[in-house]
Amino acid sequence: MLSVLKKLPLSGKIGVGILTVLLMAAIFGPMVLHDPYAQNLIHSLEGPSAEHWLGTDQIGRDLLSRIVVGARYSLLIGIGATLFGAVIGVAIGVFSGYFGGWLEMAMMRLMEMLMVFPGILIALMVIAVAGDGLVNVIVAVGLRAVPIFARLAQTSTHTIREREYILAAKAVGASGFRILYSHVLPALFNSLVVLAALQVATSILVGATLSFLGVGISPEMPEWGSMLNTGRRYIFQHWPLVVFPGLAIMITVLGINLLGDGLRAMLSKQHGRGVVLK
Amino acid sequence: MLSFLVRKFFQVALTLLLISVVVFFMLRFMPGDPAQVLAGQDANEELVEAMRDRMGLNDPVAVQYLTYLKLVLKGDLGNSIRSHQPVIDEIMARLPTTLLLGFSSIGIALVLGLIIGIWAAVNVGRWPDYMVLLGALFGVSAPSFWTGLLLILVFSVYLGWLPVVATGDFQSYILPVATLVPLSLAVFSRLARSTMLDVLSEDYVRTALSKGVSGRVVLYRHCLRNALIPVVTIAGMELARLFGGVIAVETIFALPGAGRALVDAIMTRDFPMIQGLVLVLAFVFALSNLLVDVLNGIIDPRIRRR
Numbered sequence: 001m002l003s004v005l006k007k008l009p010l011s012g013k014i015g016v017g018i019l020t021v022l023l024m025a026a027i028f029g030p031m032v033l034h035d036p037y038a039q040n041l042i043h044s045l046e047g048p049s050a051e052h053w054l055g056t057d058q059i060g061r062d063l064l065s066r067i068v069v070g071a072r073y074s075l076l077i078g079i080g081a082t083l084f085g086a087v088i089g090v091a092i093g094v095f096s097g098y099f100g101g102w103l104e105m106a107m108m109r110l111m112e113m114l115m116v117f118p119g120i121l122i123a124l125m126v127i128a129v130a131g132d133g134l135v136n137v138i139v140a141v142g143l144r145a146v147p148i149f150a151r152l153a154q155t156s157t158h159t160i161r162e163r164e165y166i167l168a169a170k171a172v173g174a175s176g177f178r179i180l181y182s183h184v185l186p187a188l189f190n191s192l193v194v195l196a197a198l199q200v201a202t203s204i205l206v207g208a209t210l211s212f213l214g215v216g217i218s219p220e221m222p223e224w225g226s227m228l229n230t231g232r233r234y235i236f237q238h239w240p241l242v243v244f245p246g247l248a249i250m251i252t253v254l255g256i257n258l259l260g261d262g263l264r265a266m267l268s269k270q271h272g273r274g275v276v277l278k
Numbered sequence: 279m280l281s282f283l284v285r286k287f288f289q290v291a292l293t294l295l296l297i298s299v300v301v302f303f304m305l306r307f308m309p310g311d312p313a314q315v316l317a318g319q320d321a322n323e324e325l326v327e328a329m330r331d332r333m334g335l336n337d338p339v340a341v342q343y344l345t346y347l348k349l350v351l352k353g354d355l356g357n358s359i360r361s362h363q364p365v366i367d368e369i370m371a372r373l374p375t376t377l378l379l380g381f382s383s384i385g386i387a388l389v390l391g392l393i394i395g396i397w398a399a400v401n402v403g404r405w406p407d408y409m410v411l412l413g414a415l416f417g418v419s420a421p422s423f424w425t426g427l428l429l430i431l432v433f434s435v436y437l438g439w440l441p442v443v444a445t446g447d448f449q450s451y452i453l454p455v456a457t458l459v460p461l462s463l464a465v466f467s468r469l470a471r472s473t474m475l476d477v478l479s480e481d482y483v484r485t486a487l488s489k490g491v492s493g494r495v496v497l498y499r500h501c502l503r504n505a506l507i508p509v510v511t512i513a514g515m516e517l518a519r520l521f522g523g524v525i526a527v528e529t530i531f532a533l534p535g536a537g538r539a540l541v542d543a544i545m546t547r548d549f550p551m552i553q554g555l556v557l558v559l560a561f562v563f564a565l566s567n568l569l570v571d572v573l574n575g576i577i578d579p580r581i582r583r584r
Contacts, residue, residue, distance in 0.1 A: 113293050116514055116567045120522035121540075121559060128544045128552050129307050205421050209522045212423045213529060213541045225423075232427055232530065236435055243431070246424030254419040 004266075012262015018255030026071035034062035036069045036222050045238045055240045058230070063240060066222040067248050073134075073223045074252060078204035080138040082196050085145025085203075090192065092146070093153025094180055098161055108154055111147035119144030119206050127216050137216040141207045145199050152195055156188050190267045197260035201253045208249050224249050282575050282582040290568045297560040302346050305553050355554035360546055365554035368539065373558065375535040379524050383455050384517050387462035392509060394463070395470025396497070402475060410467055417464025422523035426457035426530045442531070454527045461523060462516045466509055473505045507578045514570040518563060 005016060030036065034052070040060035047055045054063040096107040114122075119141070126140035160166060161184070169179050208225035211217040219226050224245040231241030313330040314321070321329075334342055349355075355365040398410035433453060434442045440453050477483065478501065486496045525537030536555060543551035575582045 113296065116518055117560060117563055118518040118521035120525060121518075121556065121563075124540060124544060125304060125556055129304055201419070206522060208421055209423060209526055212421075212526060215541060215544060225421075228424060228427065235427065235430060239431055239435075242424075242427040246421065246427065249424060250416070250420045253421075254415065257415060257419055 007266050008262045009265050011258045012266065015255045015258030015260075015262055018251060019259060022071055022252055022255065023075070025068050026075060029068035029071075030065065033065035033068060036061060036065040038062070045234065045241075047238075048240070054244050055238070057227075057241055058234055058238075063244060066227060067224070067245055070222045070224045070227065070245065070248065071252065073217075073221065074204050074208065074249065076134075077138055077141060077207035078200040078256075081142035081203040081207065082145060082199045084139060084142030085199065086149050086192065086196055088142075089146040089149025090153045090185075090188070093150035093155075094157050094184055094188070096150075097154035097157030098176065098180055098184060100158070100161075104154065104158075108151065111150045111154075114147040115151070119202070120209060123206060123210055124215065127210070132216050132218070134217065137207060137210060140216065141203050141210070144206060145203065148199065149192070149195065152191060153188060156191060157184055160184055160187050194260055194264045194267060197256060197263055201256040201260065204249065204253055204256070279575065279582055283572065286568055286571050286575075290564055293564045294561060297557065297564065298347060298350060299343070301553055301557045301560070302343050304556070305549060350557065355557070356550035358543075358551045359548045360543075360551070365550050368551070369536060369554055369558050372534055372536040372539050373562075375533050376524055376528070376537055377562070378451070379454055379458065379527060379533070379535065380517060380520055382451075383458035383524075384462055384513060384520060386455065387459050387466055387516075388509065388513060390459070391463050391466025392470050392502075392505070394467040395509075396474050396502070396505065398467065398471040399474035399478065400497070407471075410471065414464040414468045417460045418468075420460065421526075422457055422461055423526035423530060425460060426453070426527055429453050429457055430530070450531070450533075454531050454533060457527050457530075458520060458523050462520055465512070465516055465519075469512065470505055470509050473508050474501060477501045477504045503577060507574065507581075510570060510574050510577060514567040517566055517570075521559075521563075 005013065008016065038061060040056070042060065043052075043056050044058055044060040045056065046052060046060075049055070052062050052064065054067070057063055057066065092107060092111070096104040122144050123137075123140035126143060127136060130136045130139070166179060166183055169183055174183075208223070208228075211221075211223045211225035212229045214226070214229055217223050217226055219230060227245040228242060231238075231245065234241050313326050313333055313335055330336055334345055337345075353366055355369070357363060358365050358368060361368070394410055398407045401407050430442055430453065433440045441450055483496055483500055486500055487493070521537065524535065525541060527533065528535035528538040529541070536559060540552065540555040540559070542548075543555060571581075
C-alpha cells in the first residue's frame with residue numbers, strides 16, 4: 001500500500017491527501033462539530049462566525065457540520081454505485097468476452113446501446129419505477145456504470161483469452177470458471193482499478209445531480225446536492241448556502257480524479273503483466 | 279458510403295425498437311394499477327375490471343405491446359394524468375428548448391475544445407499546456423448545476439448584468455449555455471490535446487516537415503483531421519453526459535424544457551408523461567448518435583468499411 005503511494009505522481013499524492021482529509025472528516029467530524037440536524041430559528045441564515053464557521057442555513061442548522069456529514073452520503077453513493085456497476089458489468093464482460101460467439105456479440109451490442117443513453121435518464125427511470133430511497137439511488141446511479149465496466153472487461157478478456165498461459169491452464173484441464181477467476185480477473189485488475197476510481201467521481205456527480213433535482217433522496221438529509229437545491233431559494237439573501245456545498249462536491253471529485261489519473265499514469269508506466277491501459 | 283449508411287440505419291431501427299420494449303415494460307413494473315387510477319380511487323371492483331378490459335390490460339402481453347407500438351407509431355402517447363392533455367403535444371412544446379440547450383452547448387464546446395486542445399499540444403510542457411490541463415481538471419470536477427448557481431451569483435445577483443429567470447430572448451440563454459459548456463469543453467480539450475500529441479509524433483508529420491511543408495499547413499492539413507476523429511467519436515457520449523446538466527439548467531433558470539418535465543412527471547407520478555418523455559428523449563439520443571456516426575464516416579473513410 002505504502003509502496004503504491006510512493007510511486008504515484010505528485011498529482012496522485014495530492015489526490016490521496018484530499019481524500020484522506022475528507023474521509024477523516026466524514027468519520028470523525030460529526031463527533032466534534034455541531035449536531036447537523038439541530039435547528040435554531042433565531043440564528044437562521046447567519047454569516048460565518050466563531051461559533052458557526054460557515055454560518056447557518058435557513059432554519060439555523062450549522063452549515064459546516066451538515067457539509068461534513070454530507071461527505072458520508074456522497075462517498076457512500078459514489079463507492080456503492082461503482083461497486084454495483086463494477087460487479088455486474090465485469091461479470092457480464094468477462095463471461096461474454098471469454099466464451100465469445102453470439103453471446104458476446106449480443107451482449108456487447110446491448111452494452112453499446114446502453115452507453116449512448118444519458119446516465120441521468122437511466123437513473124431517473126429506475127427511481128420512477130422503484131421509488132425514492134438511498135439504496136434505490138445507489139442502484140440507479142450504479143446501473144449507469146454497468147455497460148462501461150462490461151465493455152472494458154470484455155475487450156480485455158477477449159485479448160487475454162488467446163494468451164499462452166490461458167491455453168496452458170486449459171490444457172491441464174482447468175474449468176472455465178477457474179480460469180476466469182484465477183487467471184483472467186487478476187490480469188484485468190489494474191485497468192479496472194483505474195476505471196473504478198474515475199467512475200466513483202462520475203457517480204458522485206450523477207448522484208448529486210439527482211438529489212439537486214429533488215429526486216431520490218429526502219430533502220431533510222444533509223446531502224450536498226439537495227443542500228444546494230434548498231440553498232438556491234436563498235441565493236439573493238445568503239450566498240454561503242449555494243457556494244460551500246458545491247465546493248465540497250468539487251473538491252471531493254477533484255481528489256478522486258487526481259487519484260484516478262495518478263493511478264493510470266503509474267500503472268501504464270509499469271510493464272509486465274496486465275492489460276495495457278489506454 | 280451507402281452500405282455504411284444502410285447498416286447504421288438498421289442499427290438505429292433496432293435500438294429504437296428495443297427502447298420501445300423497455301419503455302413498455304417500464305410502465306408494467308410501476309407501482310399502481312393504471313385501470314384503478316383512471317377509474318378513480320373509490321371505483322368498485324366491477325368498474326375497475328371493465329376498465330381493465332377496455333384498456334386491453336387483460337390481453338396477452340405481446341398483443342398489448344403491439345397495440346402500444348401501433349399507437350406510438352401514430353404519434354399517440356396517451357394523455358397526461360395531471361393536465362389531461364395529449365402527452366405528445368406537451369413534449370413537442372418543450373423539446374425545442376432542451377435541444378437548443380444541448381446542441382448549442384456541445385457545438386460550442388467542440389469547437390473551443392479543439393482550438394484549446396491543439397494550442398496546448400503545440401505548447402506541450404510550457405505554461406499554456408499546464409493551464410489547459412489544470413483548467414480541464416477543474417472543469418470535469420465541478421458539477422454543472424453548481425457552476426450555474428455561481429454564474430447567477432456573480433452575473434445576476436452581484437453584477438446584475440443578466441436575468442436570473444429566462445424570458446425567452448437571446449440574453450436568457452447566455453448563462454444557461456455558459457453553465458453547460460465547461461464540462462464538455464474540459465473533456466474535448468483534454469482529448470484533442472492527447473490525440474494531437476500522438477499525431478504530431480507520427481512519421482508522416484515528420485516527413486511533411488522535412489519536405490519543407492510549413493508548420494501551419496502540416497497542422498491544419500495533416501493533423502487536424504486525425505485529431506478530429508476521437509473528439510467527434512465521443513461527442514455522442516458527451517451529449518449524453520451533458521443531459522444531466524441540461525435538466526439542472528432547466529431547473530435553475532426556469533426554462534420550460536423536456537428534462538425538467540420528466541423530473542416533474544416523476545414527482546407527480548404522471549406515468550403516461552414519464553413513459554412518453556423517456557421514449558422521445560431516448561429516440562433523440564439514438565438519432566444524435568446516428569448523426570455522430572455519419573459525421574465520423576465522412577471525416578474518416580476507414581470507419582465506413584468497418
